[in-house]
Amino acid sequence: MKTNWPLNSVVLALVLVIGAVSCWEVFLRNKRVRPDFDDGPELWADKRGMVYQPSNKATVFIGSSRIKYDLDIDTWQSITGTHAIQLAIVGSSPRTMLKDLANDTNFKGKLLVDVTEVLFFNQSPGVSQTPDEAINYYHKRTPAQKASFEIDKLIEPRLVMLNRDFYSLNGLLDHLHIPNRRGVIVAGLDFPIGFAETFYNRQTKMTNTFLRDTTRINKVRRIWASIPKRNSAPPVTGKALDSILLSVKHDVNRIRDRGGEVVFLRTPSSGPFLMRENKGYPRGKYWNKLLAVTQCKGIHFSDYAALNNLVCPEFSHLKRHDAVIYTKGIIDILKKETDWKL
Amino acid sequence: MVFNSYTFVAFFIIMLILHNLPFSWKVKKINLLLASYIFYAAWNPPFILLLWLSTIIDFFVGKALYVQTNKHKRWVLLVVSLIGNLGMLCFFKYGSFLLENFVMVCNALGIDYHPAKPNIILPAGISFYTFTTLCYTVDMYKRKSKPVKSLLDFSLFVTFFPHLVAGPIVRPPQLVPQFESPRKASKQQLANGLLLLTLGLFMKVVLADTLLSATADAVFGHNGKLGFLDAWAGVLAFSGQIFFDFAGYSTAAIGVALCLGFVLPQNFLYPYAAIGFSDFWRRWHITLSSWLRDYLYIPLGGNREGNFKTYINIMITMLIGGLWHGAHWTFVAWGGLHGLYLCAEKAMDYKRPKPSPIIGSAPEPVISTASIIPELPVKKLNGDFLKALLTFLLICITWVFFRSASFADAWQLLRAMFARQGATVPLLTTIAIIKVGIVVSLMLIFHWIMRDTTVLKVAGKIPAWGVGIIWSLMLVLIILSQESSKSFIYFQF
Numbered sequence: 112m113k114t115n116w117p118l119n120s121v122v123l124a125l126v127l128v129i130g131a132v133s134c135w136e137v138f139l140r141n142k143r144v145r146p147d148f149d150d151g152p153e154l155w156a157d158k159r160g161m162v163y164q165p166s167n168k169a170t171v172f173i174g175s176s177r178i179k180y181d182l183d184i185d186t187w188q189s190i191t192g193t194h195a196i197q198l199a200i201v202g203s204s205p206r207t208m209l210k211d212l213a214n215d216t217n218f219k220g221k222l223l224v225d226v227t228e229v230l231f232f233n234q235s236p237g238v239s240q241t242p243d244e245a246i247n248y249y250h251k252r253t254p255a256q257k258a259s260f261e262i263d264k265l266i267e268p269r270l271v272m273l274n275r276d277f278y279s280l281n282g283l284l285d286h287l288h289i290p291n292r293r294g295v296i297v298a299g300l301d302f303p304i305g306f307a308e309t310f311y312n313r314q315t316k317m318t319n320t321f322l323r324d325t326t327r328i329n330k331v332r333r334i335w336a337s338i339p340k341r342n343s344a345p346p347v348t349g350k351a352l353d354s355i356l357l358s359v360k361h362d363v364n365r366i367r368d369r370g371g372e373v374v375f376l377r378t379p380s381s382g383p384f385l386m387r388e389n390k391g392y393p394r395g396k397y398w399n400k401l402l403a404v405t406q407c408k409g410i411h412f413s414d415y416a417a418l419n420n421l422v423c424p425e426f427s428h429l430k431r432h433d434a435v436i437y438t439k440g441i442i443d444i445l446k447k448e449t450d451w452k453l
Numbered sequence: 454m455v456f457n458s459y460t461f462v463a464f465f466i467i468m469l470i471l472h473n474l475p476f477s478w479k480v481k482k483i484n485l486l487l488a489s490y491i492f493y494a495a496w497n498p499p500f501i502l503l504l505w506l507s508t509i510i511d512f513f514v515g516k517a518l519y520v521q522t523n524k525h526k527r528w529v530l531l532v533v534s535l536i537g538n539l540g541m542l543c544f545f546k547y548g549s550f551l552l553e554n555f556v557m558v559c560n561a562l563g564i565d566y567h568p569a570k571p572n573i574i575l576p577a578g579i580s581f582y583t584f585t586t587l588c589y590t591v592d593m594y595k596r597k598s599k600p601v602k603s604l605l606d607f608s609l610f611v612t613f614f615p616h617l618v619a620g621p622i623v624r625p626p627q628l629v630p631q632f633e634s635p636r637k638a639s640k641q642q643l644a645n646g647l648l649l650l651t652l653g654l655f656m657k658v659v660l661a662d663t664l665l666s667a668t669a670d671a672v673f674g675h676n677g678k679l680g681f682l683d684a685w686a687g688v689l690a691f692s693g694q695i696f697f698d699f700a701g702y703s704t705a706a707i708g709v710a711l712c713l714g715f716v717l718p719q720n721f722l723y724p725y726a727a728i729g730f731s732d733f734w735r736r737w738h739i740t741l742s743s744w745l746r747d748y749l750y751i752p753l754g755g756n757r758e759g760n761f762k763t764y765i766n767i768m769i770t771m772l773i774g775g776l777w778h779g780a781h782w783t784f785v786a787w788g789g790l791h792g793l794y795l796c797a798e799k800a801m802d803y804k805r806p807k808p809s810p811i812i813g814s815a816p817e818p819v820i821s822t823a824s825i826i827p828e829l830p831v832k833k834l835n836g837d838f839l840k841a842l843l844t845f846l847l848i849c850i851t852w853v854f855f856r857s858a859s860f861a862d863a864w865q866l867l868r869a870m871f872a873r874q875g876a877t878v879p880l881l882t883t884i885a886i887i888k889v890g891i892v893v894s895l896m897l898i899f900h901w902i903m904r905d906t907t908v909l910k911v912a913g914k915i916p917a918w919g920v921g922i923i924w925s926l927m928l929v930l931i932i933l934s935q936e937s938s939k940s941f942i943y944f945q946f
Contacts, residue, residue: 121644123921128928149935255454255461255495262459272933279935280663284884292879298671 132272139271139278143320146268149275150201150309152248153260158313159249161196162212166220166372167452173208174199174225176307177378179315180428181225186438191453197313200242202300204230206359207242213362219370221451226377226401226409228392229338232347232355268311277304300334303327306425316431322424331425335384346391356404363405374449375401377411379418379437384426410444417443454495456650456705457658464492465709472713478635482605485613485713492614493577500576503541504612510537511586512607515593519600527594534590542583548573550780578618580777584744586611589625591748598626606632613715615706619699621720622740628715636714645909646711648924652908653705655927661697663934664892665690668885673856673866680877682886684869690889691856692849693896696725699738719907725848725897726904728840730794733848745774763799768792778855783863787854794847838901845897 148154162171170193172178178199187195198208205224212218230238267273276282291297305321321327347355363373377398380388392398394411402409412418417440421433429437445451454461471484494501514534521527543551552568559566589610592598601607610629616622638646672679672687679687703720710717720740727733734742750770756763768789775788850867857863868874903911912920 118640118644120917120920120924121647123918124924124928127921127925128932131925131929132932253496254498255458258460258463258495259458262463266459273935275935278933280659280930280933281667283933284888287884289883289887291882295879295882297882 136270136272144271144274144277144304145308145318146271147274147308148267148311148313149273150307150313150315151275152245153256153263154309154311154313155198155200155245156249156252157260158196158198159245161194162198162215162218162220164194164196164220166370167193169194169196170221170223170453171196171212171218172199172223172225173205173212174223174376174378175203175205175227175230176201176315177227177380177428178223178225178376179309179313180317181378181434181437182314182441183431183434183438184312184314186435187442190439190442193453195312199225199313200245201307201315202230202238203240203242204233204238205242206231206355206362207239207246209359209362211242211246213365216369218366220372222366222371222373224373224375226375226398227380228388228397229346232352232392232397234347234351234355235344264311302334303330306331316434317424317428322430328425331427332382335426339387346397348396352397352400356401359401360405363407372449372451373405373407374445374451375405375407375409376441377409377413379412379421379423379429380427381423382426384423408449410441410448412437415440415444454492456702456709457654457662460495464488465712469712473637479605481635482609482632486605486609489609489612489614489617493612493617496577496618497574503545503576503579504582507538507541507582507586508604508608508611510534511590511611512601512604515589515607516600518590518593519596531590531594535587538583538587538590542579545573545575545579547776547780581620581622582611582617584622584741584777585616588622588744588748592625601625601629613710615710615713615715616717619702619706620738620740621703621706621718622744623717627718631715638712638714642711642714646708646713648912648920649708649711649908650705651708651924651927651931653701653703653708654931656697656701656704658701659927659930659934660892660896661694661701664888665694665697668881668889669694669856671880671885673858673862675880678874678877679866679869680874680879681869683877683880684866686881686886686889688849688853688866688870689893692725692845692852693889693893695852695855696721696896723900723904725845726841726900727844728837729844730791730798730847733844734791734795741774741777745770749773760799764796767795767799771795783854783857783860786860786863787851790851790854794851841901842897 161169170187170191172182172195176199179197179201182195182197184195184197187193199205200208205226209222209224212222272278274282277286303321303324305318305324305327307315308318309315366373375398398409398411401407412421418437421429421437424430442453446453454464468484468488471488472481476484490501490504493504511534514530514537518527518530518534521530549570556566556568589601589607593600601610606629609632610623610625611617613623613628616628669687669691672683673691675683675687700721707717707719718740720738722736722739724733724737727736750766753766753769754762755766771788771792772785773788775784775786775791778784778787850870853866853870854860854863857866869877915923
């Protein structure tokens with residue numbers, strides 16, 4: 112392979128790449144975008160590997176997106192002095208994760224399960240797809256993937272441009288919002304930037320910029336309102352519901368049989384979203400039945416004065432300030448009403 | 454370890470430094486060997502034992518085969534090596550498939566047999582390194598080349614990390630002599646290697662993973678009727694994805710080896726510019742097709758025993774080639790369809806220009822007239838281009854079997870491509886269709902433009918600033934894609 116193209120093109124390429132990347136990064140920072148973490152299987156698997164800490168040193172959280180916003184990990188850790196391992200996955204049912212932990216005989220710790228009824232009692236394969244991928248990734252993770260994550264951990268929180276949802280090539284192309292043919296169902300929900308900022312500990316929160324921008328908040332509210340149109344299946348009832356509850360009971364019992372402890376949480380929601388949830392999933396038929404079948408302690412936000420006046424700005428998740436209040440409230444309740452040593 | 458990961462970047466930088474330190478050649482080779490084992494073990498450490506087993510058996514059996522004069526003993530040695538290599542491949546790759554088919558036959562005969570489903574993990578790259586060691590054994594048996602003198606050189610030949618998990622499939626004479634004397638990349642080789650590595654990663658990360666894979670996955674994973682546009686977009690997306698994924702790996706592997714001063718054989722030569730199917734197989738996965746030709750087709754008799762036997766030999770070769778890709782009947786169908794194409798082409802023997810020679814033996818005038826924006830004379834745009842386009846479209850049909858999970862899925866997709874489906878719900882977004890349209894069109898144009906030359910030769914004709922800009926554009930797009938660490942499709946083969 113004898114070729115003679117000048118080597119100074121290597122230097123030119125390097126200069127251009129460094130220049131382009133730097134300009135892009137500076138431009139994004141000037142738009143007040145902050146670096147965060149991609150909440151993908153790599154980050155989830157990193158946390159999943161931590162569940163084997165002794166139960167007096169760590170508590171595991173599974174659920175959907177609400178607990179990722181509503182649990183303030185820093186508050187939990189500073190008050191209890193124990194580690195909060197966040198394994199909840201956005202838009203998913205925690206039943207898949209519960210089964211994974213139940214199957215893992217080495218897990219004997221404390222587990223808090225966030226219940227968002229529309230997802231928890233959902234039978235659609237879509238709600239278990241992301242957890243399945245994450246669990247599969249964790250169990251098949253190679254030494255090379257672990258090493259890559261260790262390097263990524265150093266780079267990702269330092270560069271805004273590595274925000275995959277908005278500033279990757281596909282993120283940029285998707286946000287061109289080119290109209291689709293009638294009938295095309297777009298996978299995923301098109302949340303505005305700032306709605307979900309995720310950190311290395313998998314804490315998710317809304318940015319202050321987002322909270323100040325009613326247009327963006329209203330956009331998220333409209334997305335929640337559109338969900339019933341996307342998923343027209345009625346709430347699960349009858350034998351199908353019984354089967355779900357028995358499966359949950361089986362998994363909970365397996366964890367408890369080996370010394371683990373399980374508590375269910377109903378995190379806050381507000382406004383029309385809460386009304387719709389109460390109508391579709393009446394408490395007596397779902398939440399109360401879940402606790403009765405599993406014989407577990409449950410903490411429903413509406414039962415406690417400290418929690419029931421918290422308001423979700425976009426009807427489904429708490430802002431950081433209220434997440435701190437919610438977390439403190441949960442710790443108090445757990446201390447008073449369970450024998451958990453926190 | 455995959456090339457498109459942070460781990461590999463760190464690993465490769467360390468390797469480049471170590472390889473350029475003033476150690477003796479033996480120490481450098483030991484470094485390379487240890488690094489190759491780390492490269493492989495970073496995927497699944499226990500499977501390194503298989504690699505060692507294969508290396509040890511073939512080194513000693515190969516030596517014995519070469520010196521042994523007793524015919525009977527030579528035959529026994531050959532069988533030992535074949536059982537060792539093919540036995541391992543059969544167990545890990547075809548174990549479940551064979552059992553599944555055995556159960557199916559039993560059930561068809563009325564025997565109620567339902568064994569537990571075996572949970573066999575496929576070691577990465579087993580098909581590739583098995584073929585590498587197999588050709589050494591056969592060469593030794595036929596005394597085509599001399600045995601490798603040292604175990605270190607042989608181990609490095611089998612394990613050399615750039616080609617280990619997904620080829621190119623190397624032959625002993627292509628690589629072993631390069632280990633015999635000290636090698637270090639010149640500045641030009643290093644720059645060439647880095648350019649090829651960048652190009653390979655660009656093909657894999659940007660084109661295959663970022664722009665095409667989601668569309669292919671959506672269409673091939675769709676349960677239900679598909680419309681004409683969705684079906685064709687999905688199949689075209691996969692046609693592009695499989696090329697960019699595999700050719701991307703080969704290009705990166707060649708680039709990585711070149712950075713260390715070693716030359717690996719070409720594996721792809723703009724296959725979608727092929728005019729006809731024999732031309733396609735001279736351009737697609739060249740090292741596999743030449744392996745199958747030399748170690749299967751020719752020993753079967755090739756085209757030396759009349760037309761009918763030639764057709765049979767082509768079909769056997771292509772069916773086995775299909776099965777090599779995966780333990781599923783859809784892969785066999787893919788190979789079979791290519792076999793039928795080749796037989797039909799041979800039967801028709803239509804008048805077409807002779808296929809372009811493999812690079813290296815290309816006539817000078819062809820190369821000298823090549824440039825990034827070459828002249829496209831009108832005559833070149835008519836018949837030949839249309840024939841290449843027809844070849845591509847027929848190859849797209851074979852990809853339907855290659856990518857579909859079952860024959861039912863494949864038929865459903867083919868029906869959507871060629872027959873009216875009635876009312877269907879559109880699946881793909883407009884942006885997905887645009888991405889496929891642009892990438893596949895550009896791919897076909899580039900393949901046609903580049904069909905008689907190579908990237909490095911074209912780079913040599915462009916001004917330095919031009920190479921710098923194109924190179925930087927590829928790097929920026931790789932960084933922007935953020936699709937690191939996705940596995941390569943051919944790892945599963």
